[in-house]
Amino acid sequence: MTTISNDIFLPIKDELLVLDTNLKKMIGAKNPILYAAANHLFYAGGKRIRPAIVLLIAQATTKSAKIHPEHHRLAEITEIIHTASLVHDDIVDECETRRGVNTVHYKFSTKVAVLAGDFLFAQSSWYLANLNNLQVVKTISKVITDFAEGEVRQGLSTFDTNISIDDYTEKSFYKTASLIAASCKGASILSYTKDNMQKNFYLYGYHLGLAFQIIDDILDIIGSQKSLGKPAGSDLKNGNLTSPLFFALEEKPELYKFINREFQNKGDTEKAIAIIKITKGIEKARDLALEHVQAALQALENNQKSISINTLKLISCYIINRLN
Amino acid sequence: MTTISNDIFLPIKDELLVLDTNLKKMIGAKNPILYAAANHLFYAGGKRIRPAIVLLIAQATTKSAKIHPEHHRLAEITEIIHTASLVHDDIVDECETRRGVNTVHYKFSTKVAVLAGDFLFAQSSWYLANLNNLQVVKTISKVITDFAEGEVRQGLSTFDTNISIDDYTEKSFYKTASLIAASCKGASILSYTKDNMQKNFYLYGYHLGLAFQIIDDILDIIGSQKSLGKPAGSDLKNGNLTSPLFFALEEKPELYKFINREFQNKGDTEKAIAIIKITKGIEKARDLALEHVQAALQALENNQKSISINTLKLISCYIINRLN
Numbered sequence: 001m002t003t004i005s006n007d008i009f010l011p012i013k014d015e016l017l018v019l020d021t022n023l024k025k026m027i028g029a030k031n032p033i034l035y036a037a038a039n040h041l042f043y044a045g046g047k048r049i050r051p052a053i054v055l056l057i058a059q060a061t062t063k064s065a066k067i068h069p070e071h072h073r074l075a076e077i078t079e080i081i082h083t084a085s086l087v088h089d090d091i092v093d094e095c096e097t098r099r100g101v102n103t104v105h106y107k108f109s110t111k112v113a114v115l116a117g118d119f120l121f122a123q124s125s126w127y128l129a130n131l132n133n134l135q136v137v138k139t140i141s142k143v144i145t146d147f148a149e150g151e152v153r154q155g156l157s158t159f160d161t162n163i164s165i166d167d168y169t170e171k172s173f174y175k176t177a178s179l180i181a182a183s184c185k186g187a188s189i190l191s192y193t194k195d196n197m198q199k200n201f202y203l204y205g206y207h208l209g210l211a212f213q214i215i216d217d218i219l220d221i222i223g224s225q226k227s228l229g230k231p232a233g234s235d236l237k238n239g240n241l242t243s244p245l246f247f248a249l250e251e252k253p254e255l256y257k258f259i260n261r262e263f264q265n266k267g268d269t270e271k272a273i274a275i276i277k278i279t280k281g282i283e284k285a286r287d288l289a290l291e292h293v294q295a296a297l298q299a300l301e302n303n304q305k306s307i308s309i310n311t312l313k314l315i316s317c318y319i320i321n322r323l324n
Numbered sequence: 325m326t327t328i329s330n331d332i333f334l335p336i337k338d339e340l341l342v343l344d345t346n347l348k349k350m351i352g353a354k355n356p357i358l359y360a361a362a363n364h365l366f367y368a369g370g371k372r373i374r375p376a377i378v379l380l381i382a383q384a385t386t387k388s389a390k391i392h393p394e395h396h397r398l399a400e401i402t403e404i405i406h407t408a409s410l411v412h413d414d415i416v417d418e419c420e421t422r423r424g425v426n427t428v429h430y431k432f433s434t435k436v437a438v439l440a441g442d443f444l445f446a447q448s449s450w451y452l453a454n455l456n457n458l459q460v461v462k463t464i465s466k467v468i469t470d471f472a473e474g475e476v477r478q479g480l481s482t483f484d485t486n487i488s489i490d491d492y493t494e495k496s497f498y499k500t501a502s503l504i505a506a507s508c509k510g511a512s513i514l515s516y517t518k519d520n521m522q523k524n525f526y527l528y529g530y531h532l533g534l535a536f537q538i539i540d541d542i543l544d545i546i547g548s549q550k551s552l553g554k555p556a557g558s559d560l561k562n563g564n565l566t567s568p569l570f571f572a573l574e575e576k577p578e579l580y581k582f583i584n585r586e587f588q589n590k591g592d593t594e595k596a597i598a599i600i601k602i603t604k605g606i607e608k609a610r611d612l613a614l615e616h617v618q619a620a621l622q623a624l625e626n627n628q629k630s631i632s633i634n635t636l637k638l639i640s641c642y643i644i645n646r647l648n
Contacts, residue, residue, distance in 0.1 A: 034476050088442055092435050110434060111416050115476050117438075118412055118445070122465075122472035125449055129465040134458055141446075141453040148446035152358050152439050 008314050009048075011307045012055045015067065015075075019051050022076050026123060037104045037116040041083050046099065050082055050180060051075035053208075053315065054187045057201055060308035061191035070131055070190045077124050077131075077140065078183040084120035085147050085179075087113050092151060093238050100229035136186045143182045150174025154240055163241055169210065171241075176216075177209025200299045204312065207296035211319050214289040217242035218282055218323060221273055233269040243288055245272075248281030286323065293320055332638050333372075335631045336379045339391065339399075343375050346400050350447060361428050361440040365407050370423065374406055374504060375399035377532075377639065378511045381525055384632040385515035394455055394514045401448050401455075401464065402507040408444035409471050409503075411437050416475060417562050424553035460510045467506045474498025478564055487565055493534065495565075500540075501533025524623045528636065531620035535643050538613040541566035542606055542647060545597055557593040567612055569596075572605030610647065617644055 009016060020042075027038040058071035089095075090103040091113050097103060105113035121144065128140055153171055184205030188198045219228060220235045221244055235242050236258075249255050258272040276282065296316045303309045333340060344366075351362040382395035413419075414427040415437050421427060429437035445468065452464055477495055508529030512522045543552060544559045545568055559566050560582075573579050582596040600606065620640045627633045 088438055091438050114412055114415050114438060114441075115472070117442075119469075119472040119476060121442075121445060122469040125465040126469045129458070129462045132458060134453070134456060134461075137458075137461060138453045141449040145443075145446040145450045148439070148443040152443060 008311060008318060009052055011059065011311055012052060015055045015072070016048055016052065018072065019048065019055075019075055019079070022072070023079060026076060026080065026127065027120070033108065033112055034116055034119060037087075037108055037112050038083075038120065040101070040107065041087065041104060041116070042079075046079070046083070048079065049212075049315065050078045050183060053180065053205065053312065054078055054183050056308045056312050056315075057184055057187035058191065060303060060306055060312070061188050061193050061197070061201075065306070065308065068190060070133070071187055073127060073131060074136065074140075074183060074186050074190060077127050078179065080120050080124040080127075081140070081143065081147075082179060084117045084124065085151070087117040087120070089151060091117075092154075093234070095230060095234065097230045131190075133190065135189050139182045139186050139189065143179045146174045146178035150178075154238075163246070165243070165246060168241060168243055168246055172210055172213040172217075172243075173206070176213040177206050180209035180212070181205035197302075200302060203299035204296050204316075207292040207299065208316050208319065211289040211292035211296065211316065214243050214285055214292070215319055215322050218244050218285050218289075221245075221276055222282065222323075233273055236269050236272050242285075244276055244281040244285040246281075247284040248276040248279040251279040251281070286320075290320060293317065332635060332642060333376055335383065335635055336376060339379045339396070340372055340376065342396065343372065343379075343399055343403070346396070347403060350400060350404070350451065351444070357432065357436055358440055358443060361411075361432055361436050362407075362444065364425070364431065365411065365428060365440070366403075370403070370407070372403065373536075373639065374402045374507060377504065377529065377636065378402055378507050380632045380636050380639075381508055381511035382515065384627060384630055384636070385512050385517050385521070385525075389630070389632065392514060394457070395511055397451060397455055398460065398464075398507060398510050398514060401451050402503065404444050404448040404451075405464070405467065405471075406503060408441045408448065409475070411441040411444070413475060415441075416478075417558070419554060419558065421554045455514075457514065459513050463506045463510050463513065467503045470498045470502035474502075478562075487570070489567070489570060492565060492567055492570055496534055496537040496567075497530070500537040501530050504533035504536070505529035521626075524626060527623040528620050528640075531616040531623065532640050532643065535613040535616035535620065535640065538567050538609055538616070539643055539646050542568050542609050542613075545569075545600055546606065546647075557597055560593050560596050566609075568600055568605040568609040570605075571608040572600040572603040575603040575605065610644075614644060617641065 023042050024039070027035070027042070052075075054071065054075040055067060058067040058075075059065040062068065062071075086098065087104050090098060091105045091110055095103050096106045101107075103113070104116055108116075125141075125144075128137055131137065150171060150173075154175065181202045182205070185198050185202040188201045193201075217235060220232060220242065223232050225231050231237075236245070245255070252275055255272055255275050258268040258275070293316045297313055300309055300312060347366050348363075351359070351366070376399075378395065378399040379391060382391040382399075383389040386392065386395075410422065411428050414422060415429045415434055419427050420430045425431075427437070428440055432440075449465075449468075452461055455461065474495060474497075478499065505526045506529070509522050509526040512525045517525075541559060544556060544566065547556050549555050555561075560569070569579070576599055579596055579599050582592040582599070617640045621637055624633055624636060
């Protein structure tokens, strides 16, 4: 998997080190199996993009770029929620590897994975309530319901021939963009910025999240097991309609027969990938991601120039570069 | 299963009907499988004891017994959290039936059960945040971490010969009493009662919850599959150390050989139940439950007499009567 260049995160290098130490403390599960599971998760090559964005917005919106303790806590909560959602997602999608290592339910058991996910979600709710800011609590708890909605849609729906690109966008919002957007907004709420600024940071996160998900979807088709940290074509196997597939289907409706879960034969995933690759599906998906990156950059327009704002812009460009 | 007499709930009969309608609306999952799972859960003979207690405390603590809309919402949240915890517990404990019907993971799948539980926990967090009361948010989110802590302890520990009665009490607190105690406190916070009163309602819920759990543990040993709605001896099978077993072990240490998960043979559960029945384990556990019921009644002492307070007292007596 392409990892984000450490250079980009230089302005918050120290803060990210503190984050790692704190995550370990916050989880601090008394049970050794759970501790091992949580540790396994947090240290399996996570890119820490979500907390990095929170910390950068904190720097950009506070006087003398002085990040508040609440910003640190929000960055940690964001990573915990993200991790919790991955553990349960992996049970639902029956993934055996993620980020190049075995998933919790595969390495330990489904039981441990259910417990670990619940424990992490619970910890995040508790730390969230203790931020003592009702607006942030509301903003972030909306994300948890969005996750559940997204998990349900993805986990319990097979391919639907009537799905539109808007449905796809909505699904990606629930799955990825909602958390990024809400934590961007949360970071600016904690700096007591004006509503308009909060709205713009939300938009930045929203478009960044969608671009991120689209690129992930493309990588699932063009990547190798080694570069992805999980087998290629997982979305196809699990019946997730993603944007490259959506565009490819417009061109080659015969793809349906390979991707319908009920009738999947050995080799169908490889055949479907081969067909998608000869359509304009991947190109069109990349263009869509680019539109979202532009919208994300646009949302940062009204901010004063600073290293942090610049880094936030670089992150959105980095996302597209993951394809190269 | 003994169901709570409808007569006891007469003072809040109408409120409980509203609760049922609202629970259906609040879940309102767009996905038909999830909707079926949630429906299956909410209508499988739940006794609604938790929301009933919230509504009764609301009546007892407001002028002219006028329950606020926020009280109604808290009662609903309480039932949703309880239900979510059952779904995930059943995956962890590998239960096939509960309340006389198949569990969600058995009737649908583990996938659906993970999703349904996450969805319900997420909905409860969202409704909780929207109560707009930080103190209540904190009080209830503590419960969710307690659940996770309890689930982990129960789900990931086998019998420990060094466990004390205090460890057992702590485990039962996490599993059952924490939610009841916190929702009792939450109901009185929403009525803006004094701190002392909040503390007493918390104590009422704490002791009631512990008594409830002890009686449940006894029923697991003396009940039949029909009366329990699940097979008898499930706790023994799952390696949960409960109070009757704890007391029985003091008398007959040879019980250990039947209940250790690693060495369980067919018929061991039945043998263990037979041994427990000839010890004073059940009697001692019942006495302990009775002590908690008395403490619960004591915690209500300072309240003005009213139908609601009387009903709260009746509920604590009903709990002991479940054994008859």
